[in-house]
Amino acid sequence: MTFTSGAAPTTMGYQLYSLYEDNYDDSPEPCIKDEVRRFSSWFLPTFYSLVFLLGLAGNTLVLLVLFKYKRLRTMTDIYLFNLALSDLLFVFALPFWSYFVADEWVFGDGLCKVISWIYRIGFYSGIFFIMLMSIDRYLAVVHVVFALKARTVSYGTLASLIVWLVAIAASFPELIFSKSVSKYNHTACKSIYHSTEWKLFVSLETNILGLLMPFIVMLFCYTQIVKNLMHCRNEKKKKAVKMIFAVMIVFFVFWIPYNILLLLQYFVDVGIISGCSISKNLDYADQVTQTLAFFHCCLNPVIYFFMGQKFKKYIKLFFKNCILTKRLCKPCGLPETIYSESSSSFRTQSTSEEEAL
Template sequence: MTSSSTESLEVEVSTYYEYYNDYLDAPKPCSKESVKRFAASFLPVLYTLVFLVGLIGNVLVIVVLVKYKRLKSMTDVYLLNLAISDLLFVLSLPFWSYFTIEQWVFGTPWCKIMSWIYLVGFYSGIFFIMLMSIDRYLAIVRAVFSLKARTAFHGLITSLVVWLVALSASVPELVFSESFNERNYTTCKPKYPGNFTRWKLFSTLEINILGLLLPFIVMTFCYSMIIKTLVHCRNEKKNKAVKMIFAVMIMFFFFWTPYNIVIFLQLLEITGVIRDCQVSRNLDYARQVTEILSLFHCCLNPVIYFFMGEKFKQYVKMLFRNWWLPGGICKWCGVPITYYTESTSSFHTHSTAEQDAL
């Protein structure tokens, strides 16, 4: 064998080993089958639970506010819009529940609509909680100014602005969400054109800023000023009102902060900062759990109103007393019914038998 042929053989062998070593060192596809099985095993049950509780609770809030409160104040307007925002979450859950079990079978139009509704409900709910904080700030810290500012009309105007902002912030989800085949699996998620990382960075930062940072700044300012005012002016009625809004705020941060942290960490994975496959799977598990935790938040506001608002309890009792099924059961059992007479602004208690005799 000549020297030239020997050198050629050595080059080929060297190239082969370099290619083989590079192949061994190359990152292997990260299997997410265990994540899919985990989602299919428990997410449909939790989605169904959130759907039922959130639907019943928020519809009850809307009925009470419209039927009895008649939206006479800015606070009532904000509470109504917050309940509508929460309903947007729960109405999309049956679709996502089926998606966790099977593939996305509803096509691109419904993929766009459901993704959009979900994000609109997310942003609008956050913004209305912020407006409720500002409303409490005006009522307690700027009491004189609030006499003119805190009207139902101004509540309707600011609510309209909030819905427009929430709809605008959710436009990318409506435009880019698609149903397409990915690794023999039909999915529904945003399909960004051009630079995927840049669009994902924009989307994640938008959620983190509008969904967590901005509410934190606004609520911290409002409630710090409220606490400062209440220290110098103790009022039992004001304290009760603030407790309810505080509960709404604390619950919001408790249920939404973990989700925002996880999606930010997943952004680091997309940009290449996090490369470990097991870490990637753990983030997928964490996103599923924290997303369910955040969805449970839409069920909590009605519970907070019922247990912390005395008038809300009475309105709910009135609603059930006037509804034929619970009223008939109470009449048959002889259970006393408490109701509210708005004309005299007082509460009365009679048994159903005494009411029939009158």
């Protein structure tokens, strides 16, 4: 996920590149960052690999369960499916960045553009689908009658298509400006802007689309949902309130520090903040907050599934029916009979309760 001029691909490429050396107009010598580079060469690849493995496993499991049991029959299913795809796009780029940090960019100019673009698309689309799911829950709980007409698979598919188009369009600066460049005997994938205006545009775009707009939408939706649910004494509704707070807290705790850091990095880029020691401290902070933010894509399956009632049932059925599980159980003498639950038993709740929990 990417953010502020020079964040992720844009920023990620620039930040990784800047770990080697920076120049300041008011300084007679360049700012050497060997200690920062040594720290990043083991810290970032380690955590990138962890996020890649967890994100790949968790979101792949989400897709398998959706296909096998949910069959994409509701608007929420459509959004969950696309959110998992967004997270997979995001983690797909991490092995490339991991190798870049550990050594240098060896994949050429073409892959630099494509990986940066895919990476940014995964970021934007993931944020947008989280917003759509917030709106979906808001309609299901607060406007139940209207939701019966509006929350259909057709509208969910149309909204998802619009989100992908917007994410692709918003990510085009990565495709245009990302380049493989060599300096100080080191090759990097970074964004080369033609003007300060473009750098400012990318910075504002990232912070508005990636933080401000999601914050406003989620705050409104979940505030209204909580107000509605607080009048109910239903135990299931209380669980919905807990999940709602988990969604909000996890999203903002994991992302806000990184966005603030990238805004500070932009101030360094344009010369508002300067100094070698400040730049080094921001590089360290960037690596820590970036890792924290990236873990969010691993938590989406936990937030949207494992805290729900039905996914626990689906996941048990999935592993019980897994061919590998059956083969492993044969030597143990365990019966292969699977006590699957009928689909009708999953439809006993109202639409609003089912999608809100």
